[in-house]
Amino acid sequence: MKTCLFDIDGTLIQTGGAGQVAFAQTFADLFGVDEITKEVSFSGRSDRAIALDLMRSHGIEVNESNWHVFRNGYAERLPAALEECVGRVLPGVESLLDTLRQRGDVLIGLLTGNLEQTAELKLGYYGLWDHFPFGGFGDNCTERNDIAAIAVEHAVRLHGEPGAKDAHTVVVIGDTMHDVTCAHSVGAKAVAVPTGGQSADELARSNPDLLVDTLEQSDELLAWFDN
Structure with a gap:
């Protein structure tokens, strides 16, 4: 095996950073975060862990409802980010x-x-x-x-x-x-x-x-x- x-x-x-671009756009559009903090690491981590840490850092309630809002919004914005960024x-x-x-x-x-x-x-x-x-x-x-x-x-x-x-x-x-x-x-x-x-x-x-x-x-x- x-x-x-x-x-x-x-x-x-x-x-070319498409994932981080789509993350930032999602937090801006859906949670009103103009600029996500650079204190939360993206490298080698799960999207769930990153998103929940960003919510905590920006005073957004961490719950399943907000997680689903983020997940759906991120998936909607990623294709445009992939087109925008050079990879x-x-x-x-x-x-x-x-x-x-x-x-x-x-x-x-x-x-x-x-x-x-x-x-x-x-x-x-x-x-x-x-x-x-x-x-x-x-x-x-x-x-x-x-x-x-x-x-x-x-x-x-x-x-x-x-x-x-x-x-x-x-x-x-x-x-x-x-x-x-x-x-x-x-x-x-x-x-x-x-x-x-x-x-x-x-x-x-x-x-x-x-x-x-x-x-x-x-x-x-x-x-x-x-x-």
């Missing part, structure tokens, strides 16, 4: 996805703080969504470790093999220390790539199993699936 899970922003794609698919991504798909023995999924709907919007915009039949998303979780556990459980169900979890090779690929931490929380190998917001030195301090400059350097991680 073999699974490869990918983060989105800074790992698969760079959107790209990151080096090596398409080749690695093609190689994994051609193998036929590795499930390819997502492990992301994005909402499922906005993950589809982002990856669909860059022509990548169809590579990912499942994943763990940030709709209901504030902690990345919880999202990782959901993604792995989903993979186990898709494999449908008795005892599969015990013999499961999982690789998580991401661009922040949070990706490394959540990978290790579920017993997965962590591949770190400094194509997002953190440098190679910063990522090295989180002790990934493999640190590469770009996903063009994929030979070692692919070899893990041959064992």
Whole structure:
């Protein structure tokens, strides 16, 4: 049983800040926040955690009603933000996805703080969504470790093999220390790539199993699936 899970922003794609633009527009239009605080970190966190922290910082009541208002408003504004911002698919991504798909023995999924709907919007915009039949998303979780556990459980169900979890090779690929931490929380190998917001030195301090400059350097991680 073999699974490869990918983060989105800074790992698969760079959107030119489209997510943060849509966040800011949503808080401005729906909650009257002229400028969202820079004290709340976006990097490596779930959209739910970010949105709830922004609500607290700006004196907005944190409840499910306001969460649903934000979630729907954000999804409505993201497509225009993707058009407005200049982004790209990151080096090596398409080749690695093609190689994994051609193998036929590795499930390819997502492990992301994005909402499922906005993950589809982002990856669909860059022509990548169809590579990912499942994943763990940030709709209901504030902690990345919880999202990782959901993604792995989903993979186990898709494999449908008795005892599969015990013999499961999982690789998580991401661009922040949070990706490394959540990978290790579920017993997965962590591949770190400094194509997002953190440098190679910063990522090295989180002790990934493999640190590469770009996903063009994929030979070692692919070899893990041959064992």
